[in-house]
Amino acid sequence: MRRVFGLLASVLLILASGGMLPVRAQSSAELARTVPIADMHMHLGKGYGPEHYRAQMERNNVRWGGGVGGGPKDDPVAMRAALGPRYLPAIGQTEFFAVFFMGGAAALSDPDRPQFKALFERAEREFRAGTVRGFGEIHINNVSRFSPAGIQRKIPLESPVVMEMFRIADKHGGFVQIHTSRNSGLEEILRVAERFRRTRLILSHCLPGAGPAELAELFSRTKNVFCELSAQGPSHGVERVYDRNGIKPGWREVIVAHADRFMLGTDPCCGLEERYDALVSEIREHLLPALPPAVIRKVAYENALREFGLPR
Numbered sequence: 536m537r538r539v540f541g542l543l544a545s546v547l548l549i550l551a552s553g554g555m556l557p558v559r560a561q562s563s564a565e566l567a568r569t570v571p572i573a574d575m576h577m578h579l580g581k582g583y584g585p586e587h588y589r590a591q592m593e594r595n596n597v598r599w600g601g602g603v604g605g606g607p608k609d610d611p612v613a614m615r616a617a618l619g620p621r622y623l624p625a626i627g628q629t630e631f632f633a634v635f636f637m638g639g640a641a642a643l644s645d646p647d648r649p650q651f652k653a654l655f656e657r658a659e660r661e662f663r664a665g666t667v668r669g670f671g672e673i674h675i676n677n678v679s680r681f682s683p684a685g686i687q688r689k690i691p692l693e694s695p696v697v698m699e700m701f702r703i704a705d706k707h708g709g710f711v712q713i714h715t716s717r718n719s720g721l722e723e724i725l726r727v728a729e730r731f732r733r734t735r736l737i738l739s740h741c742l743p744g745a746g747p748a749e750l751a752e753l754f755s756r757t758k759n760v761f762c763e764l765s766a767q768g769p770s771h772g773v774e775r776v777y778d779r780n781g782i783k784p785g786w787r788e789v790i791v792a793h794a795d796r797f798m799l800g801t802d803p804c805c806g807l808e809e810r811y812d813a814l815v816s817e818i819r820e821h822l823l824p825a826l827p828p829a830v831i832r833k834v835a836y837e838n839a840l841r842e843f844g845l846p847r
Contacts, residue, residue, distance in 0.1 A: 560828065561828060562828075563823070563824050563825070563826060563827065563828055563831060564824045566823075566828050566831050566832075567819050567820070567823035567824045567831060568819055569596065570596075570823070570831055570832060570835045570836070571596050571597075571598045571599075571835065571836050572595070572596060572597045572598065572599075572799055572815065572818070572835050572836060573597075573598065573599035573600070573798065573799065573835065573836040573838075573839035573840065573845065574592075574597050574599065574600040574601075574602075574799060574800055574801050574815075575600075575601070575602035575603075575623070575712075575737070575763045575765075575798045575799065575800045575839055576602055576603055576672070576712075576739060576740075576763050576765035576766075576800025576801060576802045577597075577600035577601055577602065577603065577800070577801060577803065578603055578604070578605055578606075578672075578802065578803055578804045578808075579604070579605025579606065579609035579611070579614060580605065580606065580609075580803060580804065580808035581606065581608070581808055582606070582608030582609060584617075585614060585617035585618055588600070588614070588618065588622075589618060591811045591812070594812070595811070595812060595815040595816075597815060598621060598836070599621045599622070599623065599836065599839060599840070599845050600618075600621070600622060600623070601614075601615075601622045601623030601624055601625060602623050602625055602669070602671055602672075602710075602712055602737065602763070602800065603625050603628060603671045603672040603712055603739075604625050604626055604627060604628035604629055604671065604672065605628075605629070606629065607629055607633075609629075611624035611625060611626055611667070612624055612626075612661060612666045612667060615666055615667075616666075620845065620846050621845065621846065623668055623669075623839075623843055623845065624666065624667050624668060625667070625668065625669045625670055625671040625672075625710075625712060626654065626657070626658060626661065626667050626670060627654060627658070627670035627671065627673055627700060628670075628671060628672050628673065628674075630650045630651065630653075630654045631643065631673055631674065631696075632674075632686075633650055634648050634650050634651065635686070635688060639688075640688040640689065640690055643688065643690050643694065643696060644690055644691075644694040644695055644696055645695075645696070646695045646696050646699055648696075651696055651699075655699055655703065658670070658700075658703050659703060662703060662704075662706075662707040662709060663707070667709075668709050668710060668843060669704055669709040669710035669711055669712065669735075669737075670700040670703075670704060670709075670710075670711045670712070671710070671711060671712025671713070671737065671739070672712050672713070672714050672739050673697060673700065673711065673712065673713050673714065674686070674688065674713075674714045675689075675690055675691075675692050675697065675713050675714060675715040675719065676688070676689040676690070676714070676715040676716045676718070676719045677689075677714050677715075677716070678716065678718075679716065679743060679744075681743075681766075681771070681772070681773065689719070691719075691723065692713065692715060692719065692723045692724065692727055693723060693726070693727065697711075697713075698727075701727060701730075701731045701734055702731070704731070704733075704734045705731040705732075705733045705734045706733075708733050708734075709734060709735070710734060710735035710736070710737055710842075710843070711734055711735075711736055711737070712737040712738075712739055712763075713736070713737070713738065713739060714739040714740065715738070715739075715742065716742070716743045716744045717742055717743065717744030717745040717749065718744055721745075721749060721752070721753060724736070724738075724742075724753065724760065725753070725756055725757065728757040728758075728759050728760050729757070731759075732758070732759060733759075734759060735759055735761060735842055735843075736757075736759055736760045736761070737761050737762065737763060737798070738760065738761070738762040738763070739763060739765070739800075739802075740762075740763070740764075740765055740766045740767060740773075740800075740802070741762040741763065741764055741767060741776065741797075742762060743775070746785065747785035747786050747788065747789035748785070748789075750762065750789055750793070751789050751792065751793060754793040754796045755793075760796065761796050761797070761798060761838070761842070762796065762797060762798070763797075763798040763799065763800040764776060764797060764798070764799055764800060764818075764822065764834075765799070765800030765801055765802035766800075766802040767822075768817050768818070768821060768822065769817060769821075770807060770810060770813060770814055770817055771802065771807070776822065777821045777822045777825070778821065779821055780821075781821055781824070781825050782821075782822060782825040782826075787825050787826065790826060790830065790834065791826065791827065791830050794829075794830045794833045794834065794838075795833060795838055796838070797833075797834045797838065798834065798838050798839050799818060799834060799835055799836075801814040801815060801818070802814075823835065
């Protein structure tokens with residue numbers, strides 16, 4: 536008997552030394568601190584070069600980023616060339632803002648505007664080349680107390696210009712990330728998702744104004760609608776999904792139930808360009824720990840990798 540126990544001890548020692556014994560599963564809190572992140576609302580800020588963005592991503596273990604455009608000084612296509620396939624380039628935001636400032640909200644529905652004609656020609660070219668993957672962030676309805684009065688507008692999602700973006704994205708299996716609010720209604724989103732089934736329709740900030748039950752309805756009735764969770768915590772002054780005490784009632788349930796539809800984002804704009812580290816830390820400390828480990832991985836990066844073909 537002594538010999539049997541000795542042999543068993545020897546086998547266990549060999550297995551342990553070879554790393555073959557089961558590894559203790561990480562807790563949600565541990566995983567939240569270290570999980571790699573895909574930031575699907577990572578604006579380019581003030582004309583910084585690629586090294587600035589590469590450094591801020593590396594020190595925060597943000598391995599993938601993009602999903603929205605930058606400002607007038609930034610070129611997402613050039614950023615893709617510099618940062619490689621871990622950057623997901625989107626176009627259209629700069630042109631959309633430029634037309635708005637020149638002609639107001641009504642001009643955003645005019646596809647004959649020179650800026651839009653040039654955008655669509657460029658988009659076809661860049662989509663074919665694989666240097667652009669989508670349009671975003673396209674502000675359809677940003678009328679709220681969180682948006683400065685000078686940039687607020689409310690237009691139909693099914694306006695001619697936006698529908699052309701969806702047509703091009705659908706042709707190439709791309710995405711359109713839109714900033715709209717619950718007060719525009721859910722039916723328009725449902726119609727567009729059904730019409731453009733090859734397009735991933737990403738709701739910026741998880742459709743401001745919508746509650747967990749309404750998002751659950753959207754996800755249940757579609758296969759190509761996703762939402763990203765940027766600007767939902769303390770740094771942006773919103774605290775809709777989570778605050779410093781953790782995730783809000785109802786949100787954990789909908790994220791767990793529809794774990795394949797949620798992604799992360801930081802939205803480092805509008806005075807928060809220098810607070811990228813704090814934005815990521817806030818997500819790791821107050822949002823992710825409330826979720827089961829398998830859901831953390833999906834929301835943090837697995838969904839983005841699957842939907843956009845990003846490299847591991």
